[in-house]
Each structure stands twice: as structure tokens, then as C-alpha cells.
Amino acid sequence: GAGVSQSPSNKVTEKGKDVELRCDPISGHTALYWYRQSLGQGLEFLIYFQGNSAPDKSGLPSDRFSAERTGGSVSTLTIQRTQQEDSAVYLCASSLAPGSGGETQYFGPGTRLLVL
Amino acid sequence: AQKITQTQPGMFVQEKEAVTLDCTYDTSDPSYGLFWYKQPSSGEMIFLIYQGSYDQQNATEGRYSLNFQKARKSANLVISASQLGDSAMYFCAMREPEGNNRLAFGKGNQVVVIP
Numbered sequence: 187g188a189g190v191s192q193s194p195s196n197k198v199t200e201k202g203k204d205v206e207l208r209c210d211p212i213s214g215h216t217a218l219y220w221y222r223q224s225l226g227q228g229l230e231f232l233i234y235f236q237g238n239s240a241p242d243k244s245g246l247p248s249d250r251f252s253a254e255r256t257g258g259s260v261s262t263l264t265i266q267r268t269q270q271e272d273s274a275v276y277l278c279a280s281s282l283a284p285g286s287g288g289e290t291q292y293f294g295p296g297t298r299l300l301v302l
Numbered sequence: 303a304q305k306i307t308q309t310q311p312g313m314f315v316q317e318k319e320a321v322t323l324d325c326t327y328d329t330s331d332p333s334y335g336l337f338w339y340k341q342p343s344s345g346e347m348i349f350l351i352y353q354g355s356y357d358q359q360n361a362t363e364g365r366y367s368l369n370f371q372k373a374r375k376s377a378n379l380v381i382s383a384s385q386l387g388d389s390a391m392y393f394c395a396m397r398e399p400e401g402n403n404r405l406a407f408g409k410g411n412q413v414v415v416i417p
Contacts, residue, residue, distance in 0.1 A: 219404065229393065229407035242402045277347060284403045289335065291405060293347035 188212065190294035192278050198300045199268055207263040207297045211280030218261050219281075219291060220253060224274035232276075235261060236283065268301045275299070305329065306394050308408035315384050315415050322369070323379040323411045325394030335397040336377040337405065338368065342390040350392075353377055384415045 191210045199205050211218050220232040231245040235255040246252070250268075255261040265272055275296045282288035307326045315321040327336065338350040353361045353368045361368040369378040381388055391412055395405040 217403065221405075228409050229395075229405075231404040231406070234402045234404055236402070242404070245404070275345060279347075279405075281403070284399070289397065289403055290337070290349055290352055292349060293339070295344075295346045298345075 190278055190280050190292055192276075192294040192297050194297060195295060196298045196300075198302065200302050201270060202267055204264065204266045205268055205299065207265075207276050207299070209261045209263070209278030209280075209294060211259065211261070211278070212292060214282070215280035215292075216258065216283045217281045217289070217291075218255060219279045220261070220263050221277045221279065222274045223277060223296070227274075229277070232263070265299075268299075270301050273299055273301045305398075305406040306396055306408035308394055308411050310411050312412035312414065315388075315413060317384055317386060317415055317417050319384055320380060320382045321384055321388075321413060323381075323392050323394075323413070325377045325379065325408060327375050327377060327394070327396050329375075329396065329398055331398050331400060333399055336368070336370070337395045337397065338366070338377075338379045339393045339395060340388075340390045341393060341410070342387075347393070351379065381413075386415050386417065389413060389415045 193208045216237045218235045223229045233253045234242040250266045253263045277296045278294045279291035281291045334355045336353045340348045351363045351366045353370045365382045367380045391410045393410045394408040
């Protein structure tokens with residue numbers, strides 16, 4: 187079956203612009219995660235969605251970052267007023283619901299963001 | 303505090319040889335999960351193997367096995383019969399239930415398989 191898909195695969199933007207990154211999880215996966223991978227910080231958790239529950243936003247680095255998940259499926263990560271330190275690979279992952287016994291997270295190919 | 307530690311420098315391994323990648327973890331929760339992912343130069347994160355904290359047996363998946371030593375809090379990955387396509391970064395990660403199942407990753411091990 188289809189895996190996690192992300193778009194765009196690459197994004198170059200100018201400092202101060204807003205960007206939107208999209209994630210389409212595996213069908214039937216109710217849990218969705220965003221991570222960021224940068225050279226200096228490694229892989230960091232950003233935000234977690236599970237079903238209709240309130241998201242866990244504890245990993246978002248600043249209020250310029252926000253995410254939503256519409257209809258329990260597709261998610262969009264928005265970065266407002268981008269800064270050069272936002273340059274990184276943004277990875278999305280999905281899994282079955284926690285506690286279901288199938289919590290392995292499967293990752294998408296990532297979006298490589300470069301802020302000039 | 304760092305929860306997952308991977309400290310080995312980049313490793314070169316001869317094709318068809320086995321390689322062991324070290325991972326130690328830190329948690330006070332009795333219920334947790336440990337994962338290994340492979341990230342080739344193309345960038346995608348590929349799931350390799352999973353070990354639950356209550357699993358009695360070490361996990362195996364094809365050429366991958368996990369040497370789980372709970373008392374030492376280590377979860378080393380063993381790749382047997384290395385292939386050229388195994389050249390990649392390998393990440394150890396831990397899932398903690400109280401962390402909303404988010405994954406905490408180590409910094410990774412670079413493996414290069416040489417013919």
C-alpha cells in the first residue's frame with residue numbers, strides 16, 4: 187500500500203516568508219507526528235496528533251510554528267516569518283493508535299527547507 | 303538529559319561481515335519501545351526493527367537482530383552479512399508512553415560497507 191507522502195520535497199524560501207508543508211499519512215493511521223532533522227540538533231519531535239484529541243504541541247520551537255490536521259488525515263505544518271535557522275528536513279510519520287500494539291512510526295521522504 | 307546515546311564514530315565494514323551498532327538508553331518508565339531506523343543518503347527514514355521492553359526474546363528481522371540487555375539499558379543492532387546497500391546512517395530511537403509515544407532519537411551511526 188501507499189506509504190507516507192510529503193510535499194513539496196524541496197522548498198527554498200526567503201527569510202521572512204511563510205511556508206506550508208504537507209503530510210499525507212498511511213491510510214488508517216490515526217497518529218501523525220512531525221519531526222525536524224537539522225545538522226546541529228539531530229532529530230527533534232515537533233508535534234503529535236492522535237485522532238480527534240488535542241494535539242501535543244510541546245515540541246514546537248516557537249509560536250511561528252503551527253500545524254493542523256483536517257479530517258483526521260492530511261496535516262499541514264506552517265512556519266511563519268521563516269528564519270535561516272528553520273532550514274532543515276521536516277519529516278512526517280504516522281502510526282496506528284498508541285496502545286493498539288502497532289505503534290511503529292513510518293516516515294515520509296521529508297521536505298527539505300532552505301531559508302535564504 | 304540525553305535519552306538515547308550512540309557514540310560510535312563512523313564505521314567501515316567489509317562486505318559480508320557482521321557489524322554491531324551500539325545504543326544505550328535512559329528511562330524510568332517500565333514500559334517503552336526501542337526502534338532502529340536506517341537513513342540512506344536519499345534521506346528517507348526506513349524502519350528496521352522493534353523491541354518492546356517486556357519482550358522476552360531479542361527481536362530479529364531478516365539480517366537485523368537486536369541485542370537487548372535490559373539491565374544494562376542497551377539495545378545494540380547487529381547487521382549480519384553486510385551488503386553494499388547497507389551503507390547509511392542508523393538511528394536508535396525510544397518511544398515512551400508518557401511522551402505521547404513520540405520518538406527520542408540518538409545522533410546516529412554512520413556505516414560504510416566496502417567491497
